[in-house]
Structure formats: structure tokens, C-alpha cells
Amino acid sequence: MGEFLSEINWSPLWISLKTGVVATVIAFFLGVFCARKIMKLKPGARAVLDGILTMPLVLPPTVAGFCLLLLFSLKRPFGSFLLENFDIKVVQTWTGCVIAASVIAFPLMYRNARAAFEQVDVNLIYAGRTLGMSEGRIFWKVIMPAAGPGIASGTVLAFARAIGEYGATSMLAGNILGKTRTVSVAIASETAAGNFDMAGFWVVVIILISFLVVATINIVSGRGMQTRRWI
């Protein structure tokens, strides 16, 4: 057992965690931003835009991966533009991991933030306005704290999704050990290579992390409100 552990290359775990953190930060701000914008739209436009923003959640991740490849491929305009002007390479790089994970995690953040915003009493916003508070101050001081539990659980879910992302990541970023091989990609390739011990080890790691995440959500979203029991 000790021998087994000492031979493990831990890089997939660090890459997964690093990707998860960065992707969650991106998804958080983008999700909150989009949720805030969409709350100001009229019902028709809202339904359409909401559908578009939710797509990555309902489509197979490979479809997202395919679209991202189309966008960032070095043989295509946008990909080559990024490389020539900013020296940014997305395909087969860690940046690709982050982008893929962000895209997949985004809808979870966005939908949770939006649901949380919808629960906020609109009179709080009006009260803030009549009191002379600026819109920004109302948003960060009144709405965000009031939507706190929903935002927090959205963030945790987004993080969980980001560290577990496989489909889009493997298509966009590939499977380069020490660079783009995340835990989920490692599980797939170890299994394919017949290394069931190694694959099993990563499976246990992922299960542990996922459980921690779910427990965290329960604790965070349960705080501050009464837990209702059905008896």
C-alpha cells in the first residue's frame, strides 16, 4: 500500500483542483453578472437568453468540447488570431482545461444565482433606491447578502462540476500528463490501459471530494435559515 502511494503521480489532482478553483472564479463572476443582467430583461428576451445560457448544462459536454475546438483551433480565424496577437494557445493546454471547465460550470452558477435573485424581495431594491443608495451598493450590500445561501450553493456546485469535468476538457485540452491530465481524464485513460488499481484510486479521490462538496452545500445553505422538517 505504502509502495503504491509512493509511486503515484499526484499531478492530476493538483491540475483538477487548480482548474476547479480558477474556473469557479470565472464562472462565479460571469454567472452572477449574467443573472443580474437577465433580471432586468423583459420576459420574452429573458426566456431566449436564459435558454442560450443554460445550453452547456443540457447538452452533452462533448458537444461543448466540439464547439470550443471549432472556436479555438489554431487552423481557424479566432484561434490563430489569439496566438498571433496575444500568444495565447488554448487547444492542448491548461488554459483549455480552464475554459472547458468554466463553460460547463457556468450554467450551474448562473441558474443558482438567478433563482436566488428571484427569491429576493423586490421591495428591498426599491427601499434602497428611495433611501438614496446607488445601484451598485444596493446590489453588493443588499441583494448579494440576501441571496447568499443560493449564491454559495451555486458556487460549490460549480466547483464540483469544474473539478469533475471530463468530456469538453478531454476534447479541448487533451490528455497530457502533468499538463492537462485531470483526475477524470486520468480515470478514463488508466481504465483504458487496464490499470484498474490506479483508476480505482482516483475514483475514490473523486468520491471523497464530491461528498465533501455536497456536505459543504448543506451546511452553508442550511445556515441562517430554519431547517424545515417534514414530520
Added chain:
Amino acid sequence: MAIELDIQKNFKGFSLNVKLKGQNGAMGILGASGSGKSMTLRSIAGIETPDSGKIIINGKTVFDSQAKINLKPQERRVGYLFQNYALFPTMTVEKNIACGYRGNKSELSQKVADYIKRYHLEGLEKHLPSQLSGGQQQRVALARMMIGEPEVILLDEPFSALDGYLKDILQRDMQNFLKDYKGDMIMVTHSRDEAYKFCSQLTLLHNGKEILTGETREIFGNPQYLETAKLTGCKNFSAVQKMGSHELYALDWELLLRTEQEVTEDITHVGIRGHWMRPADAAGENTMEVQVEEYIENTFEHQYLICNKAAKESGTLWWMCQKKNFQETPQENVPKYLYFPPEHVMLLKK
């Protein structure tokens, strides 16, 4: 110091069309649910935007659809007390009140302490709104509104969510706190009692339209219109036929009535408040022989649904009579006749 507004707004199946000219002091807007009174108040605060019209507060135009003026709520210096108080749930009492402050930052903490004292909230500075009683919440909301020194304050049904005892206490508190306020106040309510208590001037709304504006006492004494009489709580109405300059025949009660006011051609209805009818011993002018249809016992008064015994098909009237004690049943002491004092007979137009 005055508020002037003339606004229109159309919704599906409902249109708001209100003209108002408020004088100094406390003004009330009385109307049934769905009459557009909250919408009017929200338009003044700038939370709602009318389709067209004009709103002027103390000589400053805050909304004018033609001149394309529409000041943000932040720029109107209008205080708004929400029905549920809309306290910020994640902020302490202290922080809530600080949100309303608009002046110099260096005086903030001093001012907040000042208002906490003034509204009797000492010791609650670090509490969250959810830890406060209804009365304390209302005081926080008042303090938060008043610390910004608004030119006008708007109260949106401030007592309708409260029950009996607390309501009476809070009404008295509010009257005390508002005593020192120099600006104007507009209160929206569907309760005639609150309107009567708080407002020297009243505007009555019905179906999105203003029907009558005037001194509160005068409106209660002489509501002029059938709808306004209903809004002020009158329950007894009858269609009329004019008989003379001070005489009419109440068709639904089959009763001839002498009136103090002159009966003009446009009078279509007559009304009388159940509290003003008096028992009488004998038949005579403006009296009706009583036949009780139903007894309703209230806490402090008996209510009778009565009709005219002498009539063939009389409509019913409500008559209210103070109780002397809780043992007394409504069936005791029912008078044979009821007298309709001419000075209380209200002449109404449609």
C-alpha cells in the same frame, strides 16, 4: 410645500388616471384594493413610471413625460415606508439605519446614534431585523427613512398587516414620531379609520380614478358620491325620488325623508350611517317602523339588519347600537321606530 400630480398609466384591463393637488401636512389616499392607490404612491417615489403626465414635488418637477424628465428615486428625496417595512435582512439595526443617511460621512455614526435614541431602539443596535418585534421593525424602518431628511414621506398601508392591540399602539407611536416632521406626508390605506386618524386631507380613488378630494371631516360628513360614501364606510343606500327642495322619497326603504341639505336634480341616492340613526318611541317625521331581519353581535356594539315594517318590499339597513355590557343580548331593547336625523341624511350623486 406641496405635491402636484397628474398621471396616467395603462395596464391590461385597468387604467390609472389620477390628478392630485396636495396641500401642506398629512394627506391620505383612500381606496379599495386594486383602486390604484399603491401605484400612485410608487409613481411619486419613482419606483414605478407612469405612461404620461407630470409629478411636481415642492416646485421641483420629478417626472414630466412631455419634457422627458424622470428623476431616479435616489434623486427625489422621498421617503417610502413599505407595508412589510422592507428592512435589509442581513444588516443589523444600526447598518439598516445608516443606509438611509445622505449627509457628510464624518457625522454618520453620530447621526445614527441620534436616530437610534430618537426612535427608542437603544440596545438593539446589533440585532438583525428578524430578531425584532413588529413594533421595533416599524421604528427601524421609520428611523432609516427619516435619517435621510426626506422632503415628503409616503406611507404604504403601514398598519394593514398588524392585528388589533399592536395596531393601536403602533398608530399612536407613529403619530408621536410624525409630530415633529416638517415635510409633507401621504398615506395610502383602505381603512377609513386610519385615514380619519392620520390625514387632514383625503383623496378617494375608485377604479384608478380620483373621485373626490377634500378635508377629511367634510368628506366623511358629506361624501357627495355613492362610491365615496361606500369608501368612507357607509352601508345604507337607497335610490331616491325628489319630492321638494328639502324632501325626498327613498325608493328602497319606501320612506319619505326631510333633509337638511338641498335636494338638487343630480341627486340619485341617499345614504345614512348606521351609527347616526336614533331609536324613537313614536311614528313621525323621518321615522321608520322597525322590523329586525337579523341580529349580529359585535364586541362593543350590536348590529341589526332591519327593514321598514310598513313597506311591502323594503331593502335592508344596518343599524349600530353601543352595548352597555357583555350580558346584554341584541334581542333586548329593540326600538319600535328609528329616527333619521335630517342633518345626517347624505345626498349622493352617481
